[in-house]
Amino acid sequence: MQNLPKVQLNRTTLLFPLALVLFEFSVYICNDLVQPAMLAITQDFGVSSSWAPSSMSFFLLGGACLAWLLGPLSDRIGRKKMLLAGVIFFVICCLLIIFTQSIHQFLAFRFLQGIGLTIISAVGYAAIQEIFEERDAIKVMALMANISLIAPLLGPVLGAFMIEHVSWHWGFIGIAILAALSWFGLKAKMPNYQLSVTKKPLSYIWDDFKAVFRNRRFLGLALSIPMVSIPLILWIALSPVILVEHLGLTNMQYGLAQVPVLGGLIIGNIALINIIDRLPLGKTVMLTLPLMLLGTLILIAGVIWKDYLLWSLIVGMTLISFGEGCSFSVLYRFALSSSPVSQGTVAAAVGMIMMVAFFIVIELVRITYESHGMWAYALTCFALIALWFTFPRRIVKNIMQERLAKGEF
Template sequence: MKNFSLQQWLVIVVLALLTALEPLSIDLYLPGFIDIAKAFSTTIPSVQISLSTFLGGFAVGQLLWGPLADRWGRKKPILLSLLIFVVASVACIYVRTVEQLWVVRFIQAIGGCGGIVISRAVVTDYFDKTKTLKIFALLALIMGVAPIIAPSIGNAVLSVFSWQGLFGAMAVLGAVLFLLTILFLPESSKRQASNKDANVVKDYLQILKVKKFTVYSLIAGIVNGALMIYVANGPFLIMEKGGFSSDMFGLIFGINAFGLMIGSYLTNVLQKYIATNKLVRYALMFMLAVSIAMLGAIYANVSIHIILVILFFYIFPMGILFPATTELAITPFAGTRNSGSASALFGSVQLLMAFFCSMGANLISDGTVGAVGLSFALCSILAFVIVFVKIAAQEGLRRQSVH
């Protein structure tokens, strides 16, 4: 990371903050759920729907911003997305019913996702190919830090303001990012004019035909699905089965997030010696081995504390897989007119696969630790099978070329 100029570092900082906007927008208002429920005379599950609508808006919005970034360039769509985010954040302050909050959070997510989608395209536009993995690893690191600090920021805001202050903080963050984007983010796209008559659906279909993109997008989605399964079952594993307090839950959650961050950091070190596609393969092998060890430990009725230690090592390789799969999926479109659309489709495929994995975990769930361990193992097996099929297909093509 020493080879970056001051201007490049400023760009990296802006991209990192844009990337952090989504996890901050999710986790920052979690401490206010009880207050919001009281304000609207409703239940906490009803307030939680606003989180679901946010994720839905995030999935839909990604498909919109990618083509806009390819047509208008990178900077204008980012500014427009941040403007929508700020206006929606302010609107959240003035909602009068929880149903209104659901709708406005959906709109807020559509604005907030623009930055993270277009940031991936900016990385491939602006930086040399030898540096893109380093940037993606750094962005993954930020994605790991943001969920840890967001609840603490939310609690700090709540100690001074009411729950409306949480959305006020989001509006301020969006406004600051709007100014930083104007001041420090250059226009990196050089193919704006060629996209005026682009067919969005056709472009997305063409992108999906690139096997490298499809394979690594699917893997990223499955790994993200495994992470979502962990997030959903974390309280069950740590507090209910582990018997830890809510304070210890936060600490253990933070330790696991730190493991993810270590993985992201190691990506920069390992990529000097190991090709990125091999790095993905080795990380998936490690993840699969740990998931099998976890299942064995669960069915051997070992202490839940040992299982939680094993869980740390299951999460750790995700820190390697997120930046590595992002680079492998997105870089084939670097400098092309579809780089923004590729970034958007990558994010949407990732969310879609995470949704399917989470739903599958819910279907096999029976309220036991074994069902959670089985979900982790199935995700690892599925991701590894996809890589294995890809390797087998490549070997088949090599044999054909030889004969």
């Protein structure tokens, strides 16, 4: 593969990543804004509120199904063509979902919308790394992360406001408009670089994935990522049912309750950026996972002493989300570095493991929540974080020791 000419980061070249982050924001808020509306949507379709978490699980499953294909395909036909086609597909899905007549049709389109997650990770992020110099690419990714974090913080509040005053259909219309604006920005400002790739049969892709999944260190690290991130994913999926239906909060109170929880994630990411250069890589994970475990114990305490359930949920989940912000990026970096196979293939494998794990656990908790209530949610969060202290902790500790032996900080 040839080396492409790099561009310097300036006001002109920054317009491409800004257009890309607008699409990323559209995809993320497509989930965070819709979750508060799920109780109204299930009522419109005449089904139980237990279907509410499925909106998120099918969205994430859609993000997993084509990760293995879209990265290699964009190598062949070009990142720009693939990215523009992906944005159009996402816009169409957002518009067609407003015409659905059943929960099954709605979930089918949520699955298709989730493919936008793969377009971002397998195509958009790869383009950033190819176009910009190394340090500029890091700056661009950091900027995009900060902007995209607005979606989980702003989405629940906007979603609650939408349900109070307008129909849920308008949320998808607004998201489609945002994504369409990003398409025009990408078409005008994204460089049209084309990689020269030797065309090989699809069996080569399969061989690469087999090599990745046979790597035990990769599997341990890749599985550790959903362990630390699923509790917050479960919260986003189940909190409409927990807070509104069971605890009797209004839609606006529900949205406001999300602010400290999702704000903890933002603060965790900011803390990671500020201290990562002063600590050995992996140290933030070792320091904050006990904090996440404490958060799960606070959740369980709230289930036992029901008078304090609301505050236990908010405090416990804020600790969990803060810990995730301090550890997720480091674990992701370790996973990508754990295999000698091409980064695109490894990143796709991580994405597939994450999304499939999200789907399975959300659906299992959705089903058990009907019979066991808050115990299903709290014990699942505790089990996931406690499980991290087994083989994933040993792997991270070994990596830190190996880096220390090599003189790496």
